[in-house]
Amino acid sequence: MTIVLSYPALRCVLEFLDAAKRQQVSFWDKDHVCRKESRFEMGQKEAIKKFYNYYLGGRSEIYVDHVSFGGSSLAMGNLPVNFSLIVNNFLANHGSFESFLPAVNPASYPLDSLEISTTDVLSLDHPVLHTAQNLTIITNEDTDHEHLLINKIRNKNVSIGYEVIILADLLEIIEDWVFYKRELGTTFTFFEDFRNDVSATLNQLYEELNDCRKEWKEEDNQEHMIREYRHFFIEIDEASKILVYGVRSQEGTGSRVVFKVVAMTGAVEDVEMEEV
Numbered sequence: 001m002t003i004v005l006s007y008p009a010l011r012c013v014l015e016f017l018d019a020a021k022r023q024q025v026s027f028w029d030k031d032h033v034c035r036k037e038s039r040f041e042m043g044q045k046e047a048i049k050k051f052y053n054y055y056l057g058g059r060s061e062i063y064v065d066h067v068s069f070g071g072s073s074l075a076m077g078n079l080p081v082n083f084s085l086i087v088n089n090f091l092a093n094h095g096s097f098e099s100f101l102p103a104v105n106p107a108s109y110p111l112d113s114l115e116i117s118t119t120d121v122l123s124l125d126h127p128v129l130h131t132a133q134n135l136t137i138i139t140n141e142d143t144d145h146e147h148l149l150i151n152k153i154r155n156k157n158v159s160i161g162y163e164v165i166i167l168a169d170l171l172e173i174i175e176d177w178v179f180y181k182r183e184l185g186t187t188f189t190f191f192e193d194f195r196n197d198v199s200a201t202l203n204q205l206y207e208e209l210n211d212c213r214k215e216w217k218e219e220d221n222q223e224h225m226i227r228e229y230r231h232f233f234i235e236i237d238e239a240s241k242i243l244v245y246g247v248r249s250q251e252g253t254g255s256r257v258v259f260k261v262v263a264m265t266g267a268v269e270d271v272e273m274e275e276v
Contacts, residue, residue, distance in 0.1 A: 061086055061105060068093070069100040088112040093138065096121050101128065118143040130154060137161065145169055151176045159189040165201050165257065171208060173259065174244075178236050186261040189247075196254035198246050202230040205244060205257075209234065214241070219265060224248055226255060239264055 066089040084105045089112050092100050097116040110131035117138045129135060135153070138161040139145070150160060151172040160169075173188060190198070206213065213232040224247045225231065231245035243260045 065089060067091070067104075069097075069103075089114075091115040093117045095119060097128075098126065118148060121148070124148050124150065124153060133157065135159070139163075156183060156186050158187070159191065162190065162192045164194045165190055165192045165198065167201065167204050167208070170201070170205060170257065170259075174209070174234055174242060177242055177259070177261065178234065181236060181240070182261045184240060184261055184263055188259045190257040190259075191249065191254065196249075198255045198257045199229050201257055202244070202246055206230040206232065209244075213244075216245075217265075220262065222247070222258070222260070225258075229255070235264065236261070237264075 062083075062085050064085050064087045067085055067087045068091040083103055085103055085108070086105045087108045090097075090104060090108070091114075093115065094117060096119075097114075098121075109128060110133060111128070112132075113134040113136070114129065114132035115136035115138070116129075117140070119140065119142070124137070132155060134157045135155045136159040137150070137153075141163055145166060145168075150169050170190060177186075190201075192198070209232075212234055214235060216231045216233060220233065220243055222243065222245060226246040226248060229246035231243075233244060234242040236242060240261055241264050243258070243262055245258055245260075246255050247258055248255055
C-alpha cells in the first residue's frame with residue numbers, strides 16, 4: 001500500500017486548461033484549499049518541466065493516491081526522463097492505457113483500482129489488468145467485444161460500462177463461470193449510459209437462462225439490491241452459484257446488473273418445478 005502524495009511545503013494537482021499556455025495549480029493543507037491559476041507563455045514540455053522541478057523538487061519517485069491520464073498519449077514524450085509515479089489508483093480514459101504505463105513505477109503493482117477505456121485497446125490480456133484489485137472497463141460503440149474476450153477477465157472485482165449493455169457478453173460470462181468455476185466473492189457489475197436502467201436487461205437474462213436459472217432464496221438477499229427487478233441464481237456446482245440481480249447506482253439515478261459468486265447452501269429446486 002502506497003501513501004497519498006504529501007510534501008512539507010504544499011500539495012498540488014496540475015490540470016491543463018489550455019495545454020500550450022495555461023496551467024491550473026491547486027495547493028492545500030489540512031485546514032483549507034486555495035487555487036492559483038497561472039499563465040505561462042511557453043510550450044507544454046517546458047511548462048511540465050518547470051512544474052516538475054519547482055513544485056515536486058525533481059524527485060525520481062512521486063507518491064500519488066490517484067492519477068488520471070487524459071488526452072493524447074503523445075504528451076508522455078514531454079515528461080522528464082526520470083518521472084515516476086507510485087500510485088494506488090490509475091485511470092486512463094482516453095487512448096491505450098498501455099501508452100501511459102511508462103510513467104507508473106512498477107512498485108505500484110498490484111493497483112488498488114484501475115479504470116480504462118477500450119479506445120485503441122486491442123487486448124485485455126495484460127498483467128497490469130490481471131492483477132488490479134478493482135478493475136473498471138469502459139466500452140464504446142467502436143469496441144470489438146468479440147476480440148477483447150471480456151468473458152475471460154479473471155479479476156475478482158470488475159465493473160464494465162456500456163452505452164447499451166450487450167446481452168451476449170453477459171451470457172458468455174455466465175457460461176465461462178459455470179464451466180471454469182470462479183472464486184467465491186467474485187463480483188462483476190454492468191452499467192450503461194444510454195438507458196441507465198437495467199430492468200430490461202434482467203428480464204432478457206431471465207428469459208434466456210430459462211433452462212438453468214433457479215429460484216432466489218431469502219438468505220441470498222444482498223445489500224442495495226432492487227427487489228422489484230428480476231433476481232435469480234445459476235448453479236455452478238454443489239458448492240457455489242452465481243447470483244444475478246440489480247442494484248441502485250451509487251449516485252441513485254440509475255441501476256446496475258450484478259453477477260456475484262457465493263457459496264451454495266441447502267437444496268436447490270428448479271424454478272419451473274416450483275411453478276407447477
